[in-house]
Amino acid sequence: MAFVDEIKEGEELLKVDNIYMNFGKVSALAGVSCSVKKGSIHSIIGPNGAGKTVMMNCINGLYHPQQGSIIYKGEKINHLKPHHRAKLGISRTFQKIELFSGMTVLDNIRLGRHIHLKSGILSAAVYLGKTAREEIEHRRFIEEEIIDLLEIEHIRDKTVGMLPYGLQKRVELGRALALDPELLILDEPLAGLNLEEVEDMARFIIDVNEEKRWGVTCVFVEHDMGVVMDLSDDVTVLNFGEMIASGTPEEVQTNPEVVKAYLGAEDMYASRR
Amino acid sequence: MAKGFLPCGTYHQDYAHDHAWWQTRFVKGKMIFLAIGLFLIIPHLDSYYVGIVNMIGYTILGALGVDLLIGFTGQITLGHAAFMAVGAYTSALMVLEFPWPKIFIHLGLAYPLSILCGAVLAGLWSVLFGLPSAKVKGFYLILTTMAAQFVTVDFIITQYVARIGGRGQAFSLPPGTIKIGPWIIDSPTKVYYLMIILVLLCIGMVANLLRSKPGRAWMAIRDNDIAAETLGINIIFYKLLSFFVAGFIAGIAGAFWISNLAAISPEHFPWSWSLWLVGVILIGGTGSIQGTIFGSMFMVLVMEALQIGILPLADIYPQLLEKFLFVKESTFGLAICAFLIFEPNGLSYRWWQIKNYFNLWPFSY
Numbered sequence: 001m002a003f004v005d006e007i008k009e010g011e012e013l014l015k016v017d018n019i020y021m022n023f024g025k026v027s028a029l030a031g032v033s034c035s036v037k038k039g040s041i042h043s044i045i046g047p048n049g050a051g052k053t054v055m056m057n058c059i060n061g062l063y064h065p066q067q068g069s070i071i072y073k074g075e076k077i078n079h080l081k082p083h084h085r086a087k088l089g090i091s092r093t094f095q096k097i098e099l100f101s102g103m104t105v106l107d108n109i110r111l112g113r114h115i116h117l118k119s120g121i122l123s124a125a126v127y128l129g130k131t132a133r134e135e136i137e138h139r140r141f142i143e144e145e146i147i148d149l150l151e152i153e154h155i156r157d158k159t160v161g162m163l164p165y166g167l168q169k170r171v172e173l174g175r176a177l178a179l180d181p182e183l184l185i186l187d188e189p190l191a192g193l194n195l196e197e198v199e200d201m202a203r204f205i206i207d208v209n210e211e212k213r214w215g216v217t218c219v220f221v222e223h224d225m226g227v228v229m230d231l232s233d234d235v236t237v238l239n240f241g242e243m244i245a246s247g248t249p250e251e252v253q254t255n256p257e258v259v260k261a262y263l264g265a266e267d268m269y270a271s272r273r
Numbered sequence: 274m275a276k277g278f279l280p281c282g283t284y285h286q287d288y289a290h291d292h293a294w295w296q297t298r299f300v301k302g303k304m305i306f307l308a309i310g311l312f313l314i315i316p317h318l319d320s321y322y323v324g325i326v327n328m329i330g331y332t333i334l335g336a337l338g339v340d341l342l343i344g345f346t347g348q349i350t351l352g353h354a355a356f357m358a359v360g361a362y363t364s365a366l367m368v369l370e371f372p373w374p375k376i377f378i379h380l381g382l383a384y385p386l387s388i389l390c391g392a393v394l395a396g397l398w399s400v401l402f403g404l405p406s407a408k409v410k411g412f413y414l415i416l417t418t419m420a421a422q423f424v425t426v427d428f429i430i431t432q433y434v435a436r437i438g439g440r441g442q443a444f445s446l447p448p449g450t451i452k453i454g455p456w457i458i459d460s461p462t463k464v465y466y467l468m469i470i471l472v473l474l475c476i477g478m479v480a481n482l483l484r485s486k487p488g489r490a491w492m493a494i495r496d497n498d499i500a501a502e503t504l505g506i507n508i509i510f511y512k513l514l515s516f517f518v519a520g521f522i523a524g525i526a527g528a529f530w531i532s533n534l535a536a537i538s539p540e541h542f543p544w545s546w547s548l549w550l551v552g553v554i555l556i557g558g559t560g561s562i563q564g565t566i567f568g569s570m571f572m573v574l575v576m577e578a579l580q581i582g583i584l585p586l587a588d589i590y591p592q593l594l595e596k597f598l599f600v601k602e603s604t605f606g607l608a609i610c611a612f613l614i615f616e617p618n619g620l621s622y623r624w625w626q627i628k629n630y631f632n633l634w635p636f637s638y
């Protein structure tokens with residue numbers, strides 16, 4: 001496949017082109033489009049049941065839209081499975097945490113390195129030379145790049161299922177970052193966190209987006225308007241599976257359609273700050 | 274299962290140390306004792322006891338593959354005996370029928386090579402019956418793996434393979450055919466040495482796989498296949514790899530076991546043996562290599578004890594001896610029920626608790 005290798009800052013990394021997704025009679029997405037620019041934070045907002053999660057599942061390959069295309073680096077990827085898309089640099093977190101809850105934090109993050117481990121099965125079976133070296137190399141990466149960044153040194157050997165919710169969300173972000181992704185899908189990473197945790201998480205997202213080392217493009221689903229307006233470069237608004245607005249945060253905020261869709265749910269989406 | 278705790282006051286110096294199997298001097302010391310026990314003491318026991326240990330080793334080899342599938346990959350299998358049969362028959366046929374060049378026979382290479390071929394063939398055969406796992410889960414997979422048992426043992430082997438050479442149902446293995454290098458495997462002690470080498474190799478292989486990429490992928494599929502797939506794990510590939518490795522070890526087990534037999538027949542690989550192996554890992558604790566070992570020891574030793582215990586009673590109730598199979602099977606059923614109710618994490622969990630208690634001593638709170 002002819003993926004464009006180098007996409008420059010500000011050019012289109014991902015394009016969702018007029019996708020339709022129906023579950024039987026329920027139409028979850030109807031003609032949604034958006035264009036995510038490399039290096040940006042692109043927020044997807046909308047009331048409950050608007051189809052945000054369904055859209056993320058389409059981008060990451062868990063669902064396959066019935067119509068329209070998902071274009072990544074200039075190439076249509078509709079037919080690719082999630083594991084294939086992960087290898088192309090698309091990584092994600094889930095709204096409902098999907099960690100391996102019986103494993104330790106370290107093992108969860110190690111699994112995020114899966115696509116970068118190159119040694120073969122025979123080498124793994126004897127665990128000499130290549131595999132042993134590779135394991136140490138990746139352990140160093142995990143410790144120095146991810147555990148340090150997310151400040152989770154103290155829980156690395158803890159079983160994930162035992163951790164408080166806020167830390168689990170953070171571990172899930174760590175696991176998604178371990179893929180060293182180009183595009184990171186964050187499905188409500190702030191939901192259910194307390195104020196302090198929200199601030200930490202927002203800081204991590206800004207870090208991985210802005211730091212040269214990471215430079216990760218983010219697709220960010222969130223209800224908290226305050227955070228959305230602060231963080232995002234672009235915003236797309238969904239309502240009942242339809243796209244009702246898109247543009248810069250300022251444009252979207254003053255769009256009458258958006259105001260209407262959010263009317264009546266005012267307190268629910270009011271900023272926590 | 275979570276990592277055990279290191280003894281008080283011990284810390285890791287570097288990542289390599291944290292990744293090692295045996296991390297403290299104490300553990301290394303224990304391993305030396307174990308090695309002395311395995312290589313210097315057991316071989317000199319009475320051959321009756323060595324025979325029991327061989328049975329344990331055979332059970333470990335079988336259960337290891339079952340645990341890999343059920344305990345580590347989450348793919349329930351009820352047809353493992355079929356793959357052991359494939360290994361055993363491949364090996365036996367190669368030793369008996371294959372026109373080996375004289376030099377191979379002379380150097381005793383025929384049997385070792387046949388073990389390898391049996392293992393690979395059993396692995397591929399297992400992949401064939403693992404293919405449905407790409408589409409189906411749980412109950413339906415149980416049925417397809419059961420099909421492996423009936424298709425392989427009851428149909429292909431009984432109807433066709435066992436008739437090769439016109440020997441009738443049982444293949445007899447004349448003394449002297451099972452030869453490795455200069456050694457003819459003809460006594461329980463020699464079988465024991467072969468067994469211990471194969472068991473250690475297989476356990477080492479599985480343990481290494483489990484602490485690297487494939488093993489983590491298996492456990493990820495077991496715990497959450499959707500998350501696994503989004504991390505870039507090719508679920509179908511790793512499921513089939515798990516079937517291959519499990520079948521490979523089953524093939525080794527089957528091919529090894531013919532060294533202990535004077536003849537093999539399809540009756541050595543009944544469906545109940547597949548079921549038995551699942552019982553072994555339930556009792557030992559699924560998803561744990563120690564569990565496989567403890568489970569195998571427990572089951573074999575309990576059955577031996579039962580046999581010995583029943584002999585004196587047989588004078589009073591002669592049926593007990595005649596119906597020993599029933600006694601054995603009901604004990605097996607009771608043991609599994611008891612473990613599922615009272616110790617669902619199996620023997621290995623108890624072991625882990627005891628170990629940690631001593632490691633954290635004297636600050637074990």
Ligand SMILES: Nc1ncnc2c1ncn2[C@@H]1O[C@H](COP(=O)(O)OP(=O)(O)OP(=O)(O)O)[C@@H](O)[C@H]1O
Pocket residue numbers: 023026027028046047048049050051052053054055095
């Ligand atoms: N697998 C599915 N099968 C049937 N219907 C589905 C499925 N997934 C989502 N839907 C439907 O699609 C619609 C959009 O759901 P979605 O989860 O995308 O909403 P959302 O915007 O993420 O909402 P929230 O803010 O609550 O997370 C809902 O009506 C939902 O019931």
Ligand SMILES: [Mg+2]
Pocket residue numbers: 052053054095
């Ligand atoms: Mg959602």
